[in-house]
Amino acid sequence: MKRKYISRHSLMNCLKKVQTDGISLYAPVTRGEQTDFRFITSVDDLSFDSVQTVRSAKAVAFPCSEKLFSYTKEKNDVQLQDYNPDVLPEVLVFGLHPCDAVGFGPLGSIFNWDTQDKPYNERRKRLTLISLACTRADEYCFCTSVGGGPGNTEGSDIQLTPIQEDGYLAEIITDKGNEWYEKYSSFFEEAAEDIRKENYLVEIPVKFNIEEVERKMTELFESDIWQLQSERCIGCGACAFVCPTCACFDIQEDAHGNTGNRIRCWDSCGFALFTLHTSGDNPRSTQSQRWRQRLMHKFSYMPERLTVVGCTGCGRCSRACPVDMNLSDNLKMFNYE
Amino acid sequence: MNDLISQVQSLLENKTIDIFIGYEKGTRKPRPAFVSKAEEAGKLIFNENCSGNLAVYLTRKDLVEGKKVGIAASYYTLKNIILLFDENQLKEDHLRIITLSEKGEIQLLQSLEEIKQRLKEMSAPAKADEEEWVRKIDAMTVSERWAFWTEELSRCFKCYACRAACPMCYCTKCIVEINRPQWIQPWASVFSNMDWQINRVMHMAGRCSDCGACGAACPVGIPIHLLSHKMAEAVKENFGEPDEKGNVLSTFKPDDKENFIV
Ligand code: SF4
Ligand code: SF4
Ligand code: SF4
Ligand code: SF4
Numbered sequence: 001m002k003r004k005y006i007s008r009h010s011l012m013n014c015l016k017k018v019q020t021d022g023i024s025l026y027a028p029v030t031r032g033e034q035t036d037f038r039f040i041t042s043v044d045d046l047s048f049d050s051v052q053t054v055r056s057a058k059a060v061a062f063p064c065s066e067k068l069f070s071y072t073k074e075k076n077d078v079q080l081q082d083y084n085p086d087v088l089p090e091v092l093v094f095g096l097h098p099c100d101a102v103g104f105g106p107l108g109s110i111f112n113w114d115t116q117d118k119p120y121n122e123r124r125k126r127l128t129l130i131s132l133a134c135t136r137a138d139e140y141c142f143c144t145s146v147g148g149g150p151g152n153t154e155g156s157d158i159q160l161t162p163i164q165e166d167g168y169l170a171e172i173i174t175d176k177g178n179e180w181y182e183k184y185s186s187f188f189e190e191a192a193e194d195i196r197k198e199n200y201l202v203e204i205p206v207k208f209n210i211e212e213v214e215r216k217m218t219e220l221f222e223s224d225i226w227q228l229q230s231e232r233c234i235g236c237g238a239c240a241f242v243c244p245t246c247a248c249f250d251i252q253e254d255a256h257g258n259t260g261n262r263i264r265c266w267d268s269c270g271f272a273l274f275t276l277h278t279s280g281d282n283p284r285s286t287q288s289q290r291w292r293q294r295l296m297h298k299f300s301y302m303p304e305r306l307t308v309v310g311c312t313g314c315g316r317c318s319r320a321c322p323v324d325m326n327l328s329d330n331l332k333m334f335n336y337e
Numbered sequence: 338m339n340d341l342i343s344q345v346q347s348l349l350e351n352k353t354i355d356i357f358i359g360y361e362k363g364t365r366k367p368r369p370a371f372v373s374k375a376e377e378a379g380k381l382i383f384n385e386n387c388s389g390n391l392a393v394y395l396t397r398k399d400l401v402e403g404k405k406v407g408i409a410a411s412y413y414t415l416k417n418i419i420l421l422f423d424e425n426q427l428k429e430d431h432l433r434i435i436t437l438s439e440k441g442e443i444q445l446l447q448s449l450e451e452i453k454q455r456l457k458e459m460s461a462p463a464k465a466d467e468e469e470w471v472r473k474i475d476a477m478t479v480s481e482r483w484a485f486w487t488e489e490l491s492r493c494f495k496c497y498a499c500r501a502a503c504p505m506c507y508c509t510k511c512i513v514e515i516n517r518p519q520w521i522q523p524w525a526s527v528f529s530n531m532d533w534q535i536n537r538v539m540h541m542a543g544r545c546s547d548c549g550a551c552g553a554a555c556p557v558g559i560p561i562h563l564l565s566h567k568m569a570e571a572v573k574e575n576f577g578e579p580d581e582k583g584n585v586l587s588t589f590k591p592d593d594k595e596n597f598i599v
């Protein structure tokens with residue numbers, strides 16, 4: 001791994017150059033009280049100071065609604081216009097935190113566990129991730145409890161750590177990061193040998209033992225803990241929609257007479273409609289069953305089937321929840337003797 | 338808080354109620370909490386920071402069906418309770434209500450009459466921010482207003498937290514879930530997001546307490562409660578206040594305006 005230095009001034013110039021090279025920039029922007037990812041046209045709109053964006057960066061690879069294909073009916077024939085990856089942009093995702101960069105791992109494993117998902121993979125392949133290590137956190141962050149950390153480089157192509165007011169340590173992590181670095185190397189300088197990254201990172205206390213959570217959860221399928229935890233959950237989609245690893249979607253038809261589009265859009269296991277059968281039966285008829293599914297999927301089924309925990313500890317679900325279903329508090333309940 | 342706790346304990350012990358819906362300490366502010374056993378009542382709190390509208394739980398079948406319910410109620414929760422009574426969603430002898438007096442003392446309300454009386458004595462919390470926003474939006478030209486709502490609603494990702502948080506959104510099948518015919522496209526897009534909000538607010542006409550829970554729930558900060566607030570204002574201006582017969586748009590008066598019927 002290469003270690004370099006980049007000043008804030010150079011970084012901004014570098015990002016401008018990236019834009020003039022035709023690469024789209026997806027980055028945090030502050031608007032009122034909230035900071036969120038957006039495609040930006042001016043690097044002056046960038047926000048470096050938020051603990052966390054409201055939504056994760058996943059929409060850049062898995063948009064909240066996306067056209068999968070279009071069709072035209074002609075007499076007895078149907079003409080298909082398949083998904084066209086050639087129009088997809090090259091995107092630099094800048095300023096995401098380690099918990100978001102690492103989130104593309106579980107997300108990608110869901111989109112490739114049987115069928116290789118073309119739209120996701122085509123978008124993902126055009127992304128470069130330059131993350132920002134965390135020097136600030138809040139009480140909802142728990143990355144260190146799920147195997148991550150404020151300086152975790154997994155998933156990032158390049159990671160920047162703010163080491164002074166106006167400069168960053170740049171770690172070049174992947175081959176893609178290196179290609180990117182080679183292309184823009186004139187903006188970087190050599191990094192001093194003695195920079196110790198850890199000294200600049202925020203400390204995040206470990207809140208629970210994840211192996212224990214996985215083990216206990218698997219045994220507790222029939223327990224009343226789910227009912228107890230989920231009583232106040234009102235069954236919206238906020239937690240799933242802000243989460244970097246939630247991948248559930250619905251398929252819908254946008255039909256206009258003889259033409260139409262097949263649309264994929266976000267869905268959530270928290271909705272009652274999610275498992276409603278045409279017969280009227282709903283195998284997950286109560287909110288506690290849906291809450292159990294959400295947690296079991298992330299902390300039991302995914303580790304078991306995809307060898308990856310379905311949570312990066314970003315804390316977004318807990319920040320977004322209208323009734324304060326604090327996930328790490330609930331996970332702590334699975335650590336008992 | 339001791340008054341609250343002992344009050345709830347005795348309601349549970351003498352079986353006046355089976356479950357109490359109140360607040361407990363939350364991560365940043367108080368959050369909903371449920372107590373069915375007297376010994377669990379110790380976690381309950383009730384103060385001016387307890388702002389979430391608990392009336393939303395009164396129609397949650399898996400929580401309250403067949404049970405006698407006690408609930409901690411702020412101004413808007415009381416308003417919603419009356420609206421829910423108007424729509425025959427609550428049973429009087431199955432409900433006990435705890436409110437706070439101006440001095441912060443615990444008060445127990447045992448009948449619909451008492452709720453109505455108490456609500457008359459209370460003053461509505463100030464809505465300075467909302468008023469200011471509504472004035473700003475009212476002053477916009479049509480195209481400015483269009484641009485404002487287009488920008489705001491472009492962020493909506495149809496998580497339906499606004500619906501889930503609203504005490505009056507208790508339909509078991511929401512219009513957005515009906516697919517034959519599909520009135521509203523279920524995927525997020527600026528226009529279908531507008532369709533969703535227009536339908537939500539129209540369905541609230543005359544039924545909305547103006548509590549603002551919808552806007553507070555929106556994770557992406559779309560001020561949709563302004564739509565509810567504006568609608569509540571428009572209903573009041575044009576059709577007056579609800580009377581003892583029920584809410585404004587569910588009741589008929591011979592002198593109701595008809596000039597909006599095309
Ligand atoms: S479950 Fe919550 S904390 Fe975990 S990754 Fe998703 S949003 Fe973040
Ligand atoms: S946990 Fe919170 S955000 Fe998630 S469905 Fe329940 S109420 Fe909504
Ligand atoms: S303000 Fe919003 S949440 Fe409250 S009753 Fe009206 S529509 Fe429902
Ligand atoms: S809560 Fe906000 S984002 Fe969610 S459906 Fe309502 S308006 Fe859209």
